[in-house]
Amino acid sequence: MRVPARIFATESLVEAIRKDQSVQQACNVAHLPGIVRASLVMPDVHEGYGFPIGGVAAFDLKEGIVSPGGVGYDINCGVRLICTHLTKEDLEPKLKQLVHQLQRDVPAGVGSEGAIFTLNDRDLDEVMVEGARWAVKRGFGQEEDLAFTEAGGALPGANPDAVSPRARERGAPQVGTLGSGNHFCEIQLVEEVFYPEAAEAFGLGLGQVTFMIHCGSRGLGYQVCDDFLDLMRLGAKKYGIDLPDPQLVSVPVNSPEGERYLGAMRAAANFAWANRQVIMALVEKAVARVFGGDRRTLGFRLVYDVAHNIAKVEEHLVEGKKRKVIVHRKGATRAFPAGHPETPAPYREMGQPVLIPGDMGRASYVLVGTEKAMAECWGSSAHGAGRMLSRTAARRAAGRRNLVKEMGEAGVVVAARSPKTLAEEMPEAYKDVSLVVEALEEAGLARAVAKLRPVGVVKG
DNA sequence: ATGTTC
Numbered sequence: 001m002r003v004p005a006r007i008f009a010t011e012s013l014v015e016a017i018r019k020d021q022s023v024q025q026a027c028n029v030a031h032l033p034g035i036v037r038a039s040l041v042m043p044d045v046h047e048g049y050g051f052p053i054g055g056v057a058a059f060d061l062k063e064g065i066v067s068p069g070g071v072g073y074d075i076n077c078g079v080r081l082i083c084t085h086l087t088k089e090d091l092e093p094k095l096k097q098l099v100h101q102l103q104r105d106v107p108a109g110v111g112s113e114g115a116i117f118t119l120n121d122r123d124l125d126e127v128m129v130e131g132a133r134w135a136v137k138r139g140f141g142q143e144e145d146l147a148f149t150e151a152g153g154a155l156p157g158a159n160p161d162a163v164s165p166r167a168r169e170r171g172a173p174q175v176g177t178l179g180s181g182n183h184f185c186e187i188q189l190v191e192e193v194f195y196p197e198a199a200e201a202f203g204l205g206l207g208q209v210t211f212m213i214h215c216g217s218r219g220l221g222y223q224v225c226d227d228f229l230d231l232m233r234l235g236a237k238k239y240g241i242d243l244p245d246p247q248l249v250s251v252p253v254n255s256p257e258g259e260r261y262l263g264a265m266r267a268a269a270n271f272a273w274a275n276r277q278v279i280m281a282l283v284e285k286a287v288a289r290v291f292g293g294d295r296r297t298l299g300f301r302l303v304y305d306v307a308h309n310i311a312k313v314e315e316h317l318v319e320g321k322k323r324k325v326i327v328h329r330k331g332a333t334r335a336f337p338a339g340h341p342e343t344p345a346p347y348r349e350m351g352q353p354v355l356i357p358g359d360m361g362r363a364s365y366v367l368v369g370t371e372k373a374m375a376e377c378w379g380s381s382a383h384g385a386g387r388m389l390s391r392t393a394a395r396r397a398a399g400r401r402n403l404v405k406e407m408g409e410a411g412v413v414v415a416a417r418s419p420k421t422l423a424e425e426m427p428e429a430y431k432d433v434s435l436v437v438e439a440l441e442e443a444g445l446a447r448a449v450a451k452l453r454p455v456g457v458v459k460g
Numbered sequence: 461a462t463g464t465t466c
Contacts, residue, residue: 074461111463170463181461222462309461391464 001030007041008377010439016388016431017045022052028244029057034064034253036318036325040377042332043439044386044431048072050247053331056380061313061324065241065250066258068232068265070328072309073225075265076272077183077216078150079306079333079355080280081366083202085299086209086291088189091455094290095413098187099456101286103415106185106279108178109460110418111219115176115278116140124172128160131270132277132305140176140281141302142295147344149305150334153273155312159263163220164227167264171220171271176278180421180460182384183215184357185283187456188364194448198350198368202303204450211287212364212452213279214357216309217272224268228261253326262311269310276305303366304344304353308333308383316378327378335369335381335446343369354446358385358433360425360457361412365437367446381446385433391424398423407457416459425459 005026009017017023022045029051030039036058045054050069059065091098107115116138119127127134132146132153146153163171178185190208193199204210217224235251236243243249251257284300291298311328318325336343336352343352354367362385373379389397403422407414416422440446 072461077461113463179461180464183461216461219462226462 001027003030003035003038005030005039005041008439008443008445009043010435010442013043013435013439020047022047025050025052026055028248029055031244032065032248032250033241034060036060042382044382044384044436046386048330050245051328051330054382054386055330056327056332056377058325058327058378059253061253061326064253064326066253066261066311066326067248067250067328068225068228068261069247069249070330071265071311072330073222074216074309075221075224076269076307077309078272078276079308079357080213080276081303081355082211082280082283083204083299083301083303084209088207090291091209095456098286098290099413099415099458101290102185102283102458105282105286106178106458107176108417108458110180112177112179112460113173115282118173119175121168124168125160127175127274128163128267128270129158130154131273135274135277135281140278145277145280145302148302149273150307153277154270155266157263158266158270159260160267162260162264163224163267167220167223167227170223171218174218174220175275176282177218177275178215178279178460179218180418182425183460184360185279185458186212186454188212188452188454190450191363191453192451194450195368198449201347201350202353202366202449203301204303204366210452211283212357213276213283215275215279217268218275220271221268224264228264232257265311269307273305304355306333306355314378329380331383332380333383334379335373336379337369337371337374354381356382356384356433356437359427359430360414360454361407361410361427363433364452364454365433366449366452367437367440368449370444370446372444373446377445382436382440385430385436387429388431389429394426394429395420395423397428398426412454412457414457418460421460
C-alpha cells in the first residue's frame with residue numbers, strides 16, 4: 001500500500017463492514033499510483049465494483065490515475081431535495097392522490113422512457129454539455145434552481161464525442177425518468193430539526209412537506225462506464241499500472257484515455273443533472289395539479305442537488321499547500337464547509353447541504369459539511385444507509401409478504417412498479433441510516449440539520 | 461445501478 005486506508009465508523013457499523021470485501025477493496029485502492037494521503041472509507045461503506053461504495057480517493061494530476069470503478073456504473077447518481085410551504089395537515093387528505101399523480105407523471109422502472117420525448121443527436125449533445133441548464137431552457141424548472149445544484153448543474157469539460165453511439169441510443173429517450181433499484185421519488189415530512197439556523201437557511205421547518213428525488217444517468221451513464229472499463233483493460237497494461245484487483249482498471253489521469261473517460265464521465269454527469277432537473281419539474285406539475293397554485297404559492301423550491309458518484313478536479317490544502325487533485329467519490333457526498341465559494345450564497349454561513357437518503361420506512365437526513373471533512377476527507381461525507389442484505393437475500397427474506405400493505409399500515413403510501421424491486425428495497429435490507437449519521441457526527445465529517453420521514457414513495 | 465448476460 002502506498003498510503004493507509006482510513007475507516008470512519010462506529011463500532012456497531014464496523015461489525016457490518018467486516019462482513020464483506022469493502023475493507024480489502026479500500027486497501028486495494030491504496031495501492032494505486034498517485035493516491036494522495038489515504039484511501040478513505042465512509043461509515044455506510046459496502047462492497048462495490050473494484051472500489052468500495054462509500055469510498056473516497058484523490059489522485060495527483062501528474063502521477064495519478066483515473067478509474068471508472070472509482071466513480072461507479074451510475075455516473076452522477078445523486079439526490080435532489082425540494083422544500084414546500086405545504087404542511088403535514090395539508091398533505092394528509094391528499095396523500096394517496098398525490099402518490100398516484102406522481103406515479104402517473106414521473107416515469108419509473110427498468111428501461112423507463114418517454115418523460116418528454118426522444119432526443120435527437122443535437123439535443124443530446126446539448127444535454128451532455130449544458131446539464132440542468134438545458135432543462136431550464138426547455139421550460140423544466142427555473143434559472144434559480146441552478147444556483148442550488150452542485151457545480152451549477154453542469155461540469156465543464158464534457159466531451160459528448162467520447163460517448164458511444166450505444167450509450168447515446170440508450171440515453172436519448174430517458175431524460176426525465178427515475179429508473180429502478182434504490183432510485184425513488186419520495187414525499188417526506190420534516191420530523192426533527194437538530195440545527196435550527198441551518199434548517200431555516202435551507203427552508204426546512206418542522207412539519208413541512210419535502211420531496212426527495214434519487215436517481216442518476218440511467219442507461220447512458222451505465223454504458224459509458226461499461227465502454228471505458230473495456231477500453232481501459234488495455235490501457236492499464238499499456239501504462240504498466242500494477243493492479244491488485246483487475247476491477248480497479250485505471251489509466252493515468254493525463255493520458256489520452258484518461259482525458260477521454262473524464263470527458264465522457266462529465267457528459268454523463270451533466271445528463272444526470274438534466275434528468276433530475278426535468279423530474280423536479282414533473283413533480284412540480286403533479287403537486288400543482290393536486291393542491292392547486294404554482295411554484296411561488298406552494299413555496300416549491302430546490303434546497304439542493306448533490307452528486308454521490310463522480311470524479312472531480314478540485315483544489316485542496318495538502319500539507320499547508322494548495323494542490324489540485326482528482327477526487328473520486330463513489331457512494332460519497334461532497335460536504336464543503338461554511339465559507340466555501342462553491343456553497344450557494346444563501347447557505348454560505350452554514351455550509352453545503354449534505355443529503356443522505358435512508359430506506360423507505362425509516363428516514364432520510366439533511367446534514368451540513370464541516371471544516372474537518374474538508375481537511376481530512378477532501379470535503380466528503382457518507383451518501384446513504386448502506387445495504388445490510390444483498391438484493392437476492394432481501395428478496396428471499398421478503399418471501400410472499402405484502403410490502404405495500406405493510407408499509408401502508410406503517411404510514412407510508414408506496415407505489416412501486418415491480419414487487420421484486422420493492423422486496424430488494426424493503427427497510428430491513430438496509431442498515432439504520434441514523435447510525436450512519438451518528439458516526440458522521442462523531443467523526444466530525446458532517447453536522448445533522450434535519451430528519452425527514454417518508455410518507456409517500458414512488459419507485460421503479 | 462443496468463433495455464437486470466450482445
